[in-house]
Amino acid sequence: MLVTAQSRYRESRTLVRRLCRLPGQDAGEFKRNVARLREHFERFNVDASELCQWWMGLRKRRGNAQNPASFGVLGDFLLQPGDQRAEADEAQRDRWRALVFDDVAGFHPASTLGPHAIPPALREAMNAESAALPQLRHRNSTLSKLFERLERLDPAHRLVLLKSAAEWIVARYVHGVENWVRQRAEWEKEKHDWEASHPDLTPQIRERFTAVFQQLGDDERNGRIDLRRKNPRICAYERLRKNLDNCCYAGQKGHGPLCWRYAEFIKARKERNSHFNPKRFAEDAQLYLSHRKYGLPSHQAIQRMFSRSQGGAQLAQQRFHENWTAYLQFSRPGVPGGAQGFGPLSEETAVAAGCLPHCLKIGGKVWEKSECRWNPHTDLCLQYKRALSNPANGFDEAALKLESLYRQWRALYLAGPRKPSFRYPSSRDLPMPKIFGDRYHEVDMERSVLRLRLDDMREGEWIEFGFTPWPRGYRPSKRDVRVTSVHVNFVGTRLRVGFRFDAPHKPSRFACSQDELDELRSRSFPRQAQDQEFLNAARQRLLESFRGNAERDLRLLAVDLGMTGAHVALYRGVDFQSHSPLPIVKVNKAYCEVPKQLVHDSRMRGPQEFGKDDPRGVRKEHVGRHLKRIAEGAAKIAQVRRRDERAVPTLQNHDLRGPKRHIAWMVRDWARHNAARIIAEAEKNECDLIVFESLRGVRLPGYDELSDDSRRKKAEGVLYAYGRLRAKVREKAVERGMRVVTVPYFKSSQVCSQCGRVQENTGLWRKHKRERKFVCEHKKCGAQLDSDANAARVLARVFWREITLPGPDSGQPARR
DSSP: OOOOOOOOOOOOEEEEEEEEEETTTOHHHHHHHHHHHHHHHHHHHHHHHHHHHHHHHHHHHHHTTTTTOOOOHHHHHHOOOOOOSSSOHHHHHHHHHHHHHHHHHHHSSOOTOOOOOHHHHHHHHHHHHHHHHHHHHHHOOHHHHHHHHHHHHHHHHHHHHHHHHHHIIIIIIHHHHHHHHHHHHHHHHHHHHHHOOOTTOOOOHHHHHHHHTTTTGGGTTTEEEEOOSSSOOOOOOOHHTOOOOOOOSSSSTTTTTHHHHHHHHHHHHHHHHHHOOOHHHHHHHHHHHHHHTTTTTTHHHHHHHHHTTOOOOOHHHHHHHEEEEEEETTTTSSTTOOOOOOOOHHHHHHHHTTSSOSOOOOOOGGGGOOOOOTSSSHHHHHHHHHHHGGGGGHHHHOHHHHHHHHHHHHHHHOOOOOHHHHOOOTTTTTTOOOEOTTTEEETTTTTEEEOOOOOTOOTTTEEEEEOOOOOOOSSOOOGOOOOOEEEEEEEEEEEEEEEEEOOOOOOSSSSSSSHHHHHIIIIIIIGGHHHHHHHHHHHHHHHHHHSSOOOOOOEEEEEEESSSEEEEEEEEETEEEEEEEEEOOOOOOOOOOOSSSSSOOOTSSSOSSSSSSSOOOGOHHHHHHHHHHHHHHHHHHHHHHHHHHTTTOOTTTTTTTTHHHHHHHHHHHHHHHHHHHHHHHHHHHOOOOEEEEEEEBBBOOOOOGGGGHHHHHHHOOOOHHHHHHHHHHHHHHHHTTTTEEEETTTTTGBBBBTTTOSSSSSHHHHHHHHTTEEEOOOOOTOEEEEEHHHHHHHHHHHHSSOOOOOOTTTOOBBBO
């Protein structure tokens, strides 16, 4: 029984449900039905993949060399049918696609498209491909079998297959190539302007520096010569020529691991004993090691150190022995508080060094400018230094002074945006759902029964499944939907069905659509450097189309998704109303081990422990458990592959697919769950517009400074899917008559939302941010509020042009 909707629909939506047994159905019969459906699902994916291959071959044979996205006259028409002589809806265009394809394949001749004859250019392309097709089928048996199967299919099934393959190519290749062309053009303009503004860095100097990098071995490519990375993990030459240690890419933030462990040791001892004196301990340790170096046993060295003490010698000896034992214990791996990732520090190694082998204090300088002689440069740094110092490479002092400028150019303009690659559908790795259109499905919403007509069934024959009921409280309800098509998919062994239906939209107070705003952002202003230009154009279009006085009546919700929390700021027009914490699930962290429990935060609403409302599927404990599995599996794979010198010991795409796919599903659930919370906040306040920070070009803080192993772990562990979250919010917002727009974000957390000035004292700002508060450093302002709340208010004021954020520094990855 199909339910007919009563209202006018404007956009399609899909609700996914799990297929299950019918009441009283035998389990064996259900499994046989599932196996039969899976066979058709896999056959559909094979046919779609082979059809995509024919289409991509058509692009090579008939495409336009000047337009990378062109598939030729015939290919472009099959992808996106249209006729300038007549207007047509989607159903009519689908019929034109089927007519033209059947004529080319030799199934049925076609002479007209509706009331008009086929255009001459299209007819010529059709005839050329029809003439070439027999020879192609003769050379390619797979293509020949594909067309034989297509000929046996019902026209409706063939049309579904054609449309699915066309939409796959358009979504996964054509749009990507079009965007790449725009990105490339803008990138070339930026490159030309940058090089014109730095005339000292001539092409000859750039080529000489590039040649040096081509002589280096890339450790990420098993030492192969020719380092191609834009941001190589090599310290700047100005740092290397000082002949000091203190590498940026070894150790941790410019210091060796033991330096940081010693700092933690000092902190722990002070917490244990407030009278602990770090300076006195270091002096005593140095004296102790000097005695031990001359061969004195440990107890005699300690006795000699305190032999002249005026009373309390035994107590002083006992305290030093206790502190020294704790020091060695704290620096030893494999024990609580022990160091990880480097060798143990025993008393023998310390005696051999003759001193404490680490810094006694990590200064308050920015770590790039701090000094440490216990953190030597990597082999890649030393290779680079030798290459630049080699007279054969022809670098004089003037050219070497331009090295930092070249590194900026290399990071930005060594290579342009990468052209997208095309991935074919696959039932195992990249499945395409099998679609059942009108007359090939029946849905009984009251009984939760789905009937499907498979490719080999005659009209009137059905295969039946049950499905999990329509969710309670879901809008629209099951009585208000008309299912237009059914999409069947297998996720691993799990069978899922998507009900495609048209959903009504709440009227918007904006006359411009969300599609117009998205097209502005992706097509007209595709680069991060154009974020402000996009905002200017989008704001003008929004305010001009708003029904009412925007500066007085527009209800705006600004959302800041920080690394430790989230906040929203509500504005009515240009006037601030309120701000509040947003109880979203945070999983954007990397874990070295499985977290035990959520970090308690009294300022965040929502459950802190496991509970009925706690989204277990996206908890960070759950994420950490799977990341640990991946890390352990990767170590085992590397160990096995090292035995074979020909094998690459790094992870390949086919390794550990199960846990990776599971984490991908969790990211999807994370986006859905948090989008629902943002939308709920917007609905509660009857908002018209939701403002996000752009985050185009953003990189996680410290990513470039991490070691290779840490980089890999962080890349696997950080679930940084804010783009997907924003897309989900956009989808839900449009249904509710809202619009979503992005604003520039560079230094948005460092700007005061009250006075609009950037905080110059970054050390003080970072200290406050760790405490999750913002304190304006300007005495005339002195604003104090939550750091995420301040950032949310800044985003809103950026939209209203009350604050203009500084542009990102050239050569630096964009950071918040």
